[in-house]
Amino acid sequence: MNIINTGASARWIYTSDSAQPFQGLSPSVETIKTVCRSHHVCHRAEAAVLMTGPTELSKRNKWLGRALPLLLSIIPLIAACRRDMMNQPKAKPLSESDFFSDQANARPIPPHTVAWRNARENDAFYTGLTNGTYITELPVKLTPALMARGRERFEAMCAECHDRTGSGNGMVVLRGFPQPPSYHVPRLRNAPIGHFFDVITNGYGVMYSYATRVEPEDRWAIAAYIRALQLSHNANASDLAVAEQQKLESRK
Numbered sequence: 001m002n003i004i005n006t007g008a009s010a011r012w013i014y015t016s017d018s019a020q021p022f023q024g025l026s027p028s029v030e031t032i033k034t035v036c037r038s039h040h041v042c043h044r045a046e047a048a049v050l051m052t053g054p055t056e057l058s059k060r061n062k063w064l065g066r067a068l069p070l071l072l073s074i075i076p077l078i079a080a081c082r083r084d085m086m087n088q089p090k091a092k093p094l095s096e097s098d099f100f101s102d103q104a105n106a107r108p109i110p111p112h113t114v115a116w117r118n119a120r121e122n123d124a125f126y127t128g129l130t131n132g133t134y135i136t137e138l139p140v141k142l143t144p145a146l147m148a149r150g151r152e153r154f155e156a157m158c159a160e161c162h163d164r165t166g167s168g169n170g171m172v173v174l175r176g177f178p179q180p181p182s183y184h185v186p187r188l189r190n191a192p193i194g195h196f197f198d199v200i201t202n203g204y205g206v207m208y209s210y211a212t213r214v215e216p217e218d219r220w221a222i223a224a225y226i227r228a229l230q231l232s233h234n235a236n237a238s239d240l241a242v243a244e245q246q247k248l249e250s251r252k
């Protein structure tokens, strides 16, 4: 609807779903404006009509036809003129200072400063470690939503190499990237969950870090999902609920 074109002589305007109200006419600027409004056509369209200018328009209207688009195009310039915030005296971080005796504008944090926002108080959550040892318990609540998120993120960020089962035959590997170990080897099955968080955060060997692409909460979701993948490859029938066991039996 709002797409509008002007004919070469601007005798008509088209909108995508309206007739051509000015065809064959020489409408005044006022008429054009009224029709533009009643068709909910934007002002830019109005300007476009005016710019081409119907030949029979009065001199005043011709002037308007030129001035209005010009005025409209000046508005962003006027807006950009409000540079007072930009021009105030201030120190830019890491620039040279003629005020501080060490000539550096970046100031050291005063002693005893306490972070109050984005403070990373929970080491285990942000590193997967407590006192330098990998944690063995998930530091967030394990919920179906977390697992679903972990699966979705794993399949988006990791499966291209590790494949969706975690055995290390993803498409990128099939095309020549070094093959990662399967998550189902005993060493990784026995690895503490903190290790998986750490590998995502810091990378491992030729695998680069995903810290900038996977938020900590999502790293835990992925780690939890990897654990589920590992379980799924090493489950005993006796791990299943009785009803499921019976279902299995009946299929034998």
Ligand code: HEC
Pocket (backbone or CB within 6 Å): 154, 157, 158, 159, 160, 161, 162, 172, 177, 178, 179, 180, 181, 195, 196, 199, 200, 204, 205, 206, 207, 210, 214, 222
């Ligand atoms: C571009 C391919 C690629 C992607 C994507 C990738 N990895 Fe890896 N990953 C590897 C490779 C290759 C290794 C083996 C690195 C080595 O041993 O040098 C590896 C190793 C690992 C290991 C085993 C570390 C160990 O102790 O041996 C884990 C766990 C792991 N990746 C988790 C992940 C997770 C989780 C993701 C998604 C957030 C991911 N990887 C994304 C290629 C990838």
